[in-house]
Amino acid sequence: MGESEKRIETHRIRCLSKIKMFLLAITCAYVSKTLSGSYMNSMLTQIERQFNIPTSLVGFINGSFEIGNLLLIIFVSYFGTKLHRPIVIGVGCAVMGLGCFLEALPHFLMDRYEYESTVSVSGNLSANSFLCTDNGTQTVGPTHDPSECVKEVHSFMWVYVLVGNIIRGVGETPIMPLGISYIEDFAKSENSPLYIGFIETGAVLGPLIGLLLASFCANVYVDTGSVNTDDLTITPTDTRWVGAWWFGFLICAGVNVLTAIPFFFLPKTLPKEGLEDSADSIQNHKEEKQTEVIKKEKPGITKDFLPFMKSLLCNPIYMLFIVISVIQFNAFVNMFSFMPKYMEQQYGKSTSEAIFLIGIYNLPPICFGYIAGGLLMKKFKITVKQAAHIGFWLALLEYLLYYLCFRMTCDNSSVAGLTTSYEGIPKDLYAGNNIFADCNKDCNCPATIWDPVCGDNGLSYMSACLAGCESSIGTGINMVFKNCSCIQLPGNSSAVLGLCDKGPACSAMLQYFLILSATSSFIYSLAAIPGYMVLLRCISSEEKSLGVGVHAFCTRVFAGIPAPIYFGALIDSTCLQWGTLKCGEPGACRFYDSISFRHIYLGLPAALRGISFIPAACLLFLLKKRRLPGEDAPPGTELAETKVTEKANECKDVQQRPKSLDEEEFKSKL
Numbered sequence: 001m002g003e004s005e006k007r008i009e010t011h012r013i014r015c016l017s018k019i020k021m022f023l024l025a026i027t028c029a030y031v032s033k034t035l036s037g038s039y040m041n042s043m044l045t046q047i048e049r050q051f052n053i054p055t056s057l058v059g060f061i062n063g064s065f066e067i068g069n070l071l072l073i074i075f076v077s078y079f080g081t082k083l084h085r086p087i088v089i090g091v092g093c094a095v096m097g098l099g100c101f102l103e104a105l106p107h108f109l110m111d112r113y114e115y116e117s118t119v120s121v122s123g124n125l126s127a128n129s130f131l132c133t134d135n136g137t138q139t140v141g142p143t144h145d146p147s148e149c150v151k152e153v154h155s156f157m158w159v160y161v162l163v164g165n166i167i168r169g170v171g172e173t174p175i176m177p178l179g180i181s182y183i184e185d186f187a188k189s190e191n192s193p194l195y196i197g198f199i200e201t202g203a204v205l206g207p208l209i210g211l212l213l214a215s216f217c218a219n220v221y222v223d224t225g226s227v228n229t230d231d232l233t234i235t236p237t238d239t240r241w242v243g244a245w246w247f248g249f250l251i252c253a254g255v256n257v258l259t260a261i262p263f264f265f266l267p268k269t270l271p272k273e274g275l276e277d278s279a280d281s282i283q284n285h286k287e288e289k290q291t292e293v294i295k296k297e298k299p300g301i302t303k304d305f306l307p308f309m310k311s312l313l314c315n316p317i318y319m320l321f322i323v324i325s326v327i328q329f330n331a332f333v334n335m336f337s338f339m340p341k342y343m344e345q346q347y348g349k350s351t352s353e354a355i356f357l358i359g360i361y362n363l364p365p366i367c368f369g370y371i372a373g374g375l376l377m378k379k380f381k382i383t384v385k386q387a388a389h390i391g392f393w394l395a396l397l398e399y400l401l402y403y404l405c406f407r408m409t410c411d412n413s414s415v416a417g418l419t420t421s422y423e424g425i426p427k428d429l430y431a432g433n434n435i436f437a438d439c440n441k442d443c444n445c446p447a448t449i450w451d452p453v454c455g456d457n458g459l460s461y462m463s464a465c466l467a468g469c470e471s472s473i474g475t476g477i478n479m480v481f482k483n484c485s486c487i488q489l490p491g492n493s494s495a496v497l498g499l500c501d502k503g504p505a506c507s508a509m510l511q512y513f514l515i516l517s518a519t520s521s522f523i524y525s526l527a528a529i530p531g532y533m534v535l536l537r538c539i540s541s542e543e544k545s546l547g548v549g550v551h552a553f554c555t556r557v558f559a560g561i562p563a564p565i566y567f568g569a570l571i572d573s574t575c576l577q578w579g580t581l582k583c584g585e586p587g588a589c590r591f592y593d594s595i596s597f598r599h600i601y602l603g604l605p606a607a608l609r610g611i612s613f614i615p616a617a618c619l620l621f622l623l624k625k626r627r628l629p630g631e632d633a634p635p636g637t638e639l640a641e642t643k644v645t646e647k648a649n650e651c652k653d654v655q656q657r658p659k660s661l662d663e664e665e666f667k668s669k670l
Helices: 002-016 019-042 044-051 055-082 085-104 146-153 158-172 175-186 192-218 245-265 277-296 305-313 316-337 339-347 351-379 384-407 504-526 528-537 541-560 562-572 594-625 635-669
Strands: 453-455 471-473 480-482 494-497 575-580 586-592
Touching: 019 044, 019 055, 019 085, 019 158, 019 175, 019 192, 019 245, 044 055, 044 158, 044 245, 044 339, 055 158, 055 175, 055 541, 055 562, 085 158, 085 175, 085 245, 175 192, 175 541, 192 245, 192 351, 192 528, 305 316, 305 541, 316 339, 316 528, 316 541, 316 562, 316 594, 339 351, 339 504, 339 594, 351 504, 351 528, 384 504, 384 528, 384 594, 504 528, 528 541, 541 562, 562 594, 586 594
Parallel strands: none
Antiparallel strands: 453 494, 471 480, 480 494, 575 586
């Protein structure tokens, strides 16, 4: 009875120790880590507005995730193979949960969000203090109280988000290198592309969930439940709107902690996939001996680190692949990080709508592309050199389609005093802003507060006061302004809160842009798996984990950290109207020059990606003349070599036996 129970238990453990169990766990880990990562990227605009900071500083906060990664990536990639890899991955997932919780913490430590406005709903101001009044006294504007200025300028609550993002980067470190190396070590060589395709599919499913969560949170006001949303004078399309960014971080924290649990029940090693039970037992016995040898040789654990690094640095194919990855990562980090802001400024959509459209149009094609790429690699047994050519030509095709995005654009919003004159004539944006005109020069209006209204003439104004409006009816977002002297229309000219809509032509351009973006995403993701196999097969098996770690380290140091910072600074240079803090200091940007924004957002990635094809062509040239470590010998050679060695051993035995017999007979005769 005891033996039968023991057999059942060993069979159960053996079933739990299959590679597919680890594949399921690591796929869930990829879902959780990309869920929190995509949510963070989608909430950058909300964080910028919540803390009233420029885009360059937001880019630094976004790049802090890569700082946490590079602190440990190489050491985890190398030493992680000597440790219990599933447990290390589980600890990393739990640390990611802690980082997400810290990112949500400032909401519970800060006061309520206050946006600058000329319209008061609190009753502190008189009914007409924000409108145009002859010889009136303007009570709305920046304060000159030093105590309030010091309190706001030195409020560094965004540091919690920065530290939380760094900790989240530290926790994410072991998931990719240790997970990929674990799959490569214990899966069949022909199955590993398919398994990696499933993992990358999880890396796409996570952002899809994260974007949908971000779209929901961005549409909910940040202080909902503690303020009366009916009194708000802004909508989600307003650049002063801040969604409930903190709520999604709490969900991400819980998901990461739950994902960590299965890894603590997985074994350190697995039997090689496809082996029979007898072979499994032999393999496990060998692995036990190897672990004993490793324990005995523990003092010399780092003796092969420098040789491995030297081998990687002297591998031209591997180094060219890193150069290509760094250049392209610079382009794609910027595009995905600031895509919601681009759609908001270019097409006049709210952040919530932009995030939702990105998730619906871009992520499903990427998911199908990853699966299709893995299946093609498995079915046709594509070699590494063939995979490199497939990745190159597909990426080139997608790059050529990318240039069609320059045709799918919209003009600047017509804002009197910024992009057009008060007569509706487009003006030179860099000739100086003339926000005052004859129709409002006697209204005593604030010149720095952004509280836009849309007039009946289709022209937007920075505030109802600058539109020359003398009276208002209604409350909250339904407020209507009457008798506006700057709106030159016959009769009683009026205006409503918010910028004017860009029209149906701009909405059609947005649809074309999204369709092209979906097509490009599918083509590029189809080439991703073949390209990634070049990285895994251009280095030897013992260098694989370290090679993946060094690759991730380089992309983070030279792309993940600096790219959002310099790209954010370039975006800041296109700002036409900054938000105003209580003490008059500039805060977050409220209105951009969409034409200059488009040139930077589309032009810089196009230039970077074009440069990346130069080392890619060199890599194809080198692959023609080199034999990669991952390339196996022809299938018949190993069998022939074993037969030759067996025959040679037999011949040696036959030759040795007569000699020994002759010697014994000679000794007996003597």
